[in-house]
Amino acid sequence: MNKTIYQNSILSRWFIGIMSNQKAFTGSCIILIFALIAIFLPFFIQSPTDFLGTPLSPPSSEYIFGTNGQGQDVFAQTICGARQTLLIGFSAGILVVIIGALIGGTAGFYGGRTDDILSLLINIFLVMPGLPLMVILASWLPPTPGTLLGVLVLTGWSWNARVIRSQMMTFRNRDFVSAAIVSGESNIRIIIVEIMPRMLSLLASSFIGASIYAIGAQVGLEFLGLGDVSTVTWGTNLYWASNDLALLTESWWTFVPTGLSIAIVSFALTLINFGIDEVSNPRLISERLWRNEIPKDMVSHGITPVFNHHE
Amino acid sequence: MSKPLISVKNLSVEYITDTVPIKAVRNVSFEILPGEIFGLVGESGSGKSTVVQAMMRILPPPAVISKGKVVINNENIMEASKADIIGFRWKQISIVMQSALNALNPVLSVREQIHDVLDTHKGINGKKADDRAKELLSLVDINYDRLESYPHQLSGGMKQRIVIAIALAIMPPIIIMDEPTTALDVIVEREIIAKIIELRRELGITILFITHDLNLLMEFADRLAIMKNGEIVELDKVKDIQKGGKHPYTKKLIGSIPSASGKREKGILSKPDSLDSPKSPILEVHNLEKVFQSPGIFNKNKIVAVNDVSFKIFKGEIVALVGESGSGKSTIAKLITRIMRPSSGSIYLNGKNKKVTESRSVPLDYRKTVQMVFQDPFGSLNSIHTVYHHLARPLLRHGLKDQKEILSHIIYLIEKVGLNPGKKFVEKFPHEMSGGERQRVAIARALSLEPQIIVADEPTSMLDVSIRMDVLEIFAKMRKENNLTVLFITHDLASARYLADRIIVLKNGSIIEENTSEDLIQNPREKYTKQLVKAASPGWLNSLSKSS
Secondary structure, eight states: OOHHHHHHHHHHHHHHHHHTSHHHHHHHHHHHHHHHHHHHGGGTSOOTTSOOSSTTOOOOSSSTTOBOTTSOBHHHHHHHHHHHHHHHHHHHHHHHHHHHHHHHHHHHHHOHHHHHHHHHHHHHHHHSOHHHHHHHHHHHSOOOHHHHHHHHHHHHHHHHHHHHHHHHHHHHTSHHHHHHHHTTOOHHHIIIIIIGGGGHHHHHHHHHHHHHHHHHHHHHHHHTTOSOTTSOOHHHHHHHHHHTTTTTTTOGGGTHHHHHHHHHHHHHHHHHHHHHHHHHOTHHHHHHHHHTTSOHHHHHTTOOOBOSOOO | OOOOSEEEEEEEEEEOOSSSOEEEEEEEEEEEOTTOEEEEEEOTTSSHHHHHHHHTTOOOTTEEEEEEEEEETTEEGGGOOHHHHHHHBTTTEEEEOTTGGGSSOTTSOHHHHHHHHHHHHHOOOHHHHHHHHHHHHHHTTOOGGGGGOOGGGSOHHHHHHHHHHHHHTTOOSEEEEESTTTTSOHHHHHHHHHHHHHHHHHHOOEEEEEESOHHHHHHHOSEEEEEETTEEEEEEEHHHHHTTOSSHHHHHHHHTOOOSSSSOOSOOOOOOGGGGSOOSOSEEEEEEEEEEEOSSSSOOOEEEEEEEEEEEEOTTOEEEEEEOTTSSHHHHHHHHTTSSOOSEEEEEETTEEEOTTTOSSOOHHHHHHEEEEOSOHHHHSOTTSOHHHHHHHHHHHTTOOOHHHHHHHHHHHHHHTTOSSHHHHHTOOGGGSOHHHHHHHHHHHHHTTOOSEEEEESTTTTSOHHHHHHHHHHHHHHHHHHOOEEEEEESOHHHHHHHOSEEEEEETTEEEEEEEHHHHHHSOOSHHHHHHHHHTSTTHHHHHHHHO
16 A cells, blocks of 8 residues: 555556557567677677778688678677667657656646647757758757767657657546546646556657657767767767778678667667557557457448357 | 248357457347337347348358358358358348448548449439439438538438438348437437338338337337347337336346436435535536637637536535537536636635636646546546546545555445455456446546535446446435435436436537426426437327328
């Protein structure tokens, strides 16, 4: 009956629900493996910036992913690149959701003038062309990881704010919110304790979506040389591979490990999103169950199938 | 005895899930004779709509028919091919759906929608189709100049008539009506039913009528089947069921219908003595007004939801606010509970002036005095919180600190609203309880602060008929024991009369008539009140068809 344990149990119940879905579970495992590798493996391998051997030597027993144009170990670069790329990607994801929830949630809950002003702000950021703005900001500001994070959040928060705002508006008029008002609860408490837990799935999938976007955009910016090219990230790995004419020299090992990692991480995040979708919308699962057993034309004409009616 | 037009034998419908299939309908059998009005009654979730949708095979997967045989007009529906089924629909049997108000396509005119049916099934178009459309509209008493109208330009009753006209378009021998009047106001509902009966007489169609409202069906059906949990528990002629029914469930259903005519049989508890010498009212409402303005800078649409409403409620009184949807009764509830701010007017509590228009924040003291019970117990409880949370929060918020004290008070409250043992319910989530149990928890929440006034906004309209009276009894009991004042908001005159001492009739945001319950029902003064009373009395069908 302890209140804090009880609050936790909402989150944990939700989490267990999501993890019981196969897709979400698989996706989370992949992300977890990447995260563990990114956090711990760099301590055990050699520095990715050391010049070690012959430039552009193909994978061998010594360097399992080969070396790049500067004679650096591609394996070490891929592992260490994961660190900053994932850190910035997920931080941007979290910030985007927090800002989206704050601005969108406030606009949706309070309505009226507050909503008018905040909606205007959201709309301005929505219509701003994200990519050019990102390129301009990234090239104009000093190229630090912080700048990159700022640029990604600035260009990414508005869509989430919009979605959270409309969800909040539907909850705002539900009876359970009115009931909480009548029992004397404060607005802040209503938002945090009564409404936000109901939006967990939306917030989680917003976070996942924003993270995918942030990782992609970040890699893109760095590939264009708009990041800090002296750091090791997946984006700069690709930048250097392209600078060293990896395609012309047919040294595929310099970009495939990084490219594949980005693809796998995005894939895993998308899997989690599908999983959240299925858990919060059970119809999607049931459709998979019967899709193969029932003739397609029956389904498309909405005819109720008959099973073993002959007795 | 003639051959049945529809014969359903041992029909079972299941829903595929990832574990065990859910059996929605089990071994349902009935026959319908030509020209008959056959009623299918059941509470929500009883499987009545599933039966008819499976009969027509329009129930999409994951539903499957697992057993049974359906023969309609000599055709075995279970063995028919896809093409047969598509050809069969509408020509042999048409259906008026539950949410008929949304059944019309909002971007097509009435003419286009009627033409559509005629063209698809009979290949009639052009001038001929126009003539037929006019004929159909006159059948349902709608002027043919409405052909060019779009659904949003029509009232609920008119839309319903047009949906019926479309169902009649190619004169199928059978029409299924699935809750065709549920979304309509009671007076309009009665008119539509009278029209349906008239059409049946003129055209000789067979009608399968589905509803949750046994009272309604008993007025005009020939035979009826009562469903519960996917099974038919009783099937008989209406005349025989009227005598009381055989199955205990039928008995409970019939016993739970309050009446708006004749003598008040079940006297709800008499009013307390203190009422006879009222000193000052506990709640006074003066010239209350609420205007809704469409959002946006350029939009100047104004809707007056509550217009110059004034009334007084005395301590220990139960007052009913009766009105149709859109009459502003729920808005008044929200204004009094101060969920919403009025555009003008004032509310006085205990003689003290609470100028609601001045302060934005509502003092906790007011919250403690005035509580509310909402219509929909599915919506008014937060699905992610336990009963404990719902009942403990108001107590915590209003200063109770001791965990033990809170728990014992919660159990006391739960038992007070008739959920025994209270301990069992404390840790339950809303989805683990039935609708009736949920509403009791919602009432317990409203009672938790020992308020002086409870505003109950249609507290029983979302509940199954058989438990409505029990929930109303809770309010009566609380009034007797705690001298609680209740403002009971409802669309149903009969239940208003059952519970309330005084009734206020509301229409279009204004008060039409106000009187003690018995006087209002026995001698209504206004025309509108008379219509309401007539529509809520048994035998309304005869009086309606006589007058028309």
